[in-house]
Amino acid sequence: MERRSFLRGAVIGGTAAAFGGTLMRGAAYAAPAQPGPGPYGALGAADANGIQLPGGFTSRVIARSGQKVGSTAYTWHNAPDGGACFADGTGWIYVSNSEITPGGGASAVKFSSTGAITGAYRILSNTRQNCAGGRTPWNTWLSCEEVSLGYVYETDPFGVNAAVRRDAMGRFKHEAAAADPVRKVVYLTEDETNGCLYRFVPTTWGDLSSGTLQVLKAGTATSGSFTWATVPDPDGSPTYTRDQVSGAKRFSGGEGCHYANDTVWFTTKGDNRLWQLNLTNNTYELAYDDSLVTGGTAPLTGVDNVTGSSSGDLFVAEDGGNMEICVITPDDVVAPFLRINGHSGSEICGPAFSPDGKRLYFSSQRGTTGSSSGGITYEVTGPFRA
Template identity: 60%
Template structure:
């Protein structure tokens, strides 16, 4: 089923910065078209795309790519510039052997090599890139950790316990306010920020939680050892979100998704307020990983739903830009643009097999005239 849906609610506060700065407040559905046009028939890779776009498979779980076997259950990812080429990193959301793999691409898009940058960790789900070109890989387990990893494979990974021990999902760096935002995948999860003692060094700092009165308050014990002291329950006024997922910061706004209520939230870092820019009443389902472009477009991947990545434009149009057919038991993960904005990488975590172990994972690349 092809679809074009539109945001049904932009409530409370107009967003700041270049991104969404002209968004008007509205309570009704706005008609519009995808900037790329409708999706066509699925191609040879089972990917439905607008005219002018093409897809290729760059890696499959258990198959050799760039000299290594690609990991199971590929999840969160990001791209990093590397000379005339670039690197795509991808988490592995499986227990005990999770970790992160990286693929280096040459300037022409061909694969140069692949390698591991983190191993023997648990359920590495999402994460986030830093302004100093490291990848924060987050464990989605009870008392999960954040690992700071080197996409270039030179330095060893480092645990960052000061960023909290909880069921981590994603991270987004805010260089303007020198904080890192963090989401938590629990039914009553919280929205956090980590304030490092020194920007660029995540080894020490203060973990804070966003509260119902729009105030950030310190979490007394960021690394609790017992169930009764979990971070999300330590501050009585903490605001809770149902199933925190992806996280993306741009131009004074941190966007994050919550799969439990199908909302895309926006935290205005200037006004320190949170409002929903997509309220879940449209047909964008299973909101999960999120990324964005310099031009202000957001891209939201679906966990389930129609297995689509949807664009949300600054004028509030929501529409699919790709769809995977025959993979209804999977989820789309790790959307990230190449440094020049012409290629979009993502994975189908379980592929056509739908196996929870992620043995059928597939990592894709889409090329085309993306808005930048």
């Protein structure tokens, strides 16, 4: 596999700021990412929160399902899932979905410039099984329903504007979304065993009220070229969106999705793969496949949410596995970054970096109890490479 380049930048105020161009590697691997020494070293002993981290990193609990967030009056939702961070003056906001039915929705936590919790509130209510989603360049959060004929809701992380259902983005078992400001589209994954990858082309960039839903067409191989075809009926009834276009490529359980520097990465849980779309030449390939790991045990299994750091590292959360967040470097090395102990009935969700790239937020959806009421949301602080 050849990873062409990565964005060396940080998401600041909803835009990607470049820090020194692209990161190129000298030689291409003959296969997807392989295990090796991670950039942060080996994991240490579990801390007081049960998290194993590399040297120099620390963790804290931000919120627990059913309990007040910090000193606020707001009770954190059950089953925290997908999330993202947004700049807020000198501080920032972390939003998190709630993957329950009925109820669902999403909540937000506000932080000061020092990381102190200053507020928490609801930004979406009365929806179904809100799993993942994605942030937009205009600072909204797309919260996606992971149910058959589910919707995408556009929400306001700042808690000012009411959430809006975006019907034009299609009705299917939504998972994650990733905005591409270059092509002015939003990529969407579908959590079905025979699901597809979509993109939504808004009529006007920045306004998701109308536009065209398209599906990726490609061969059955794990690499090749692709095209996009319009989905005739985004409403998905009576024919599901994934069954409307002949030649639409099937993916086994679409999960996380991340865009940076003319590249889209997305995960499929049915086969433990991370896929890569090279948008400059319309080709796709495998960035990781646990069945293709050579010389040892695959460090990353149960692939789920994915995000990126300013260094170009990808951080992939596990649903099950060893309850790890693994890092995949621009040199195609995969290694554990952290491990949560004692949460065997849970999954890691919602990894997202603060705007300055110094803090990583994520949740254990069901915590130590294995129940949606046992969710825990964390923050990890340390010397993330820039």
